[in-house]
Amino acid sequence: MSLILSSIIVLGGIGVLSAAVLYFVSKRFHVVEEPEVALIEAELPGANCGACGYSGCHDFAVNCAKVPSLEGFNCPGGGEKAMSAIARIKGVDSVAARPMVAVVHCNGTCENRPIKSYYDGARSCAILSMVAVGATDCAYGCLGEGDCVAACRWNAITMNPLTGMPEVDTDLCTGCGVCAARCPRSLIELRPKGPRGMRVYVACANREKGAMAIKECKVSCIACGKCARSCPHDAIRIENNLAYIDFEKCKLCRKCVDQCPTHAIHAVNFPILKPKSELAGTIEEKR
């Protein structure tokens, strides 16, 4: 009986003492914070992705509360919804940032780019890219170990088991760019979501000359320049044996898409106009 009693007294005593210390410390070292900080932080997604340039959502809120305007502050994760809410809190006009989406510049599926070797090391693109060229011949394309999938805080990227390629869900992607920074081959680029999600881009990053590139992958850019010549808006340039479509200049006319002999140019989210049998297979329609 006395054992139980002494235990209760000792533990209770420790509890009371700790509570007193905690109470004292919390009063003595209380940090006065702008009430705005808590309000702003409540609107942020809380993923701490770092895409805004600050070390986490709290840091963003603290810095955002310090200055009167919203200039230079953008939370890609929260998107327009979060930013307009923050603008309301601060009583300023919201600065509409262009919504961006991650685009993978590779279409090296198992079918287009045969697997030549077997890798059984640690499952990480960063490690694989240091050890060898990857499971296929292409030294520029997707390694398929899913570093981008692991990096995404929004579950917007998934690995398609049929193609072995990552796929970005346009609705879930916030354009934070964490995946782009993580990809050891720099295959992911942030491009504007475009009207109704329509985008045209080159799904290849191979910088070898055409003859070598086409041997490595059936749908590689061979830098023939047909797309650049066909573009009425001068939006396509060929650099290092690779075509790049400048999204600032591109008017989404899709003239280049049909020109590309290797079908390396992808047009996504366009409404299907005339389902030509040969065209239907070449233009990938993604939702």
Place this chain on the structure above:
Amino acid sequence: MLHTFHKGGVHPPQSKLTASQPIIDIELPRKVVVTFSQHIGAIAVCDLKKGDHVTRGQVIAHAAGFVSTNIHTPISGKVVKLDRCKTAFGHPADTVTIEASDEDHQSDLDAIESLSPVRDDDTAMSLASEELIKIIDDAGIVGLGGATFPTKVKLTPPPGSKADILIVNGVECEPYLTNDHAIMLANSEDIVRGIRLLMRAAKVDRAVVGIEANKPDAIEAMTRAASTCRAIEIMPLKVKYPEGGEKQLIEAVTGREVPSGGLPISVGAIVQNVATALAVSDAVRYGLPLMSRVITVTGPSVKKPGNYRVPIGTDIRSLIDIAGGVPSDVGKIILGGPMMGKAVVSIDAPTIKGVSGILMLPLSMSRRREPEPCIRCGACVDACPMGLEPYLLATLSRFDRWEDCEDNKVMNCIECGSCSYICPAARPILDYIRLGKNKVGAAIKARRAQSK
């Protein structure tokens, strides 16, 4: 009591299948493909044009800077192609393809037949240090133990440091490989000459050749060859992997420990491989640049495993064909040994200066086990020859904690693979440590560039 290093180490099965076999000179190939990045440092610059004629031993790519080296053609012939080819690891690289006509081939064979010294030993030994380093530099000699660090850089210590001992690495602690063993048996006199020349070039008056005790015939041959030179000591070492690591060998031979982040020169030591010493001897005595090396082609199911002297640039497939072709049960082909070598993705690629062996492992031996959770047994800590905590570094690296990796001395890792070898849970420890090294190395470089 034989000397060895003190921290860690493992004992993988020796599997030296080709230990007692002599060196076989392979037939001079009619076609070679030479890449320009066969060494650590800047990629050599090639100024040949298509159609140019080159003769055996001619420089085809010049050193581009101090840490770089010349590259020579091992055959005479015409430049037929200057383009990008795949290396054995699949990366595209600039290459030159040289093809020999019948005349070229015959003249090369005659030149090999009528090889005679250009300098006798007395003239060679009276050359000044600078002259020797110039010859070594021109001959394109790099460390042939596998790291391919330009030899002249090691021989020119940074100002303020002075070497007092030359350590010659004849350890060959990698399982399967016997190429250094083979040259120590066949060319012991030449190696001793090379060591004396290296001592002269580095201005040291003492050399120790470290050889693992599992090669008694090599120890005997080297002792006999070095009996006339009192400055050279042959030291048998206890068998333990990775004794051939530069820092481990220095500790085993001299008892000195290279400080963290330091170079061997900071404890007064210069380490050179026996094959490098042989190349130095060939360069000084015969005027031959580095254009061939001994490669062990081996594996449990290889038909004719052996030590082959190969002109550098011969493609790997034809070398494997000479050794009896790719065995049907092969699962992995590795350049180098099983511990530190790298698996290739293609054998239609040229050999380069750093290839010490081609190991073909059967499928049953080449697959990794599925990794299991770390059981905190500490076997990797016991095995690490650098006194690191591999399990910790791997975990930190896995969670992107690069600063913590740096604090835990990830850069000291020599990538010997003892941790991954010993791990009972088959965790890919070294894979993650290598990633950490890569990231921390880049951060250190960026910091240095910023502070400049």
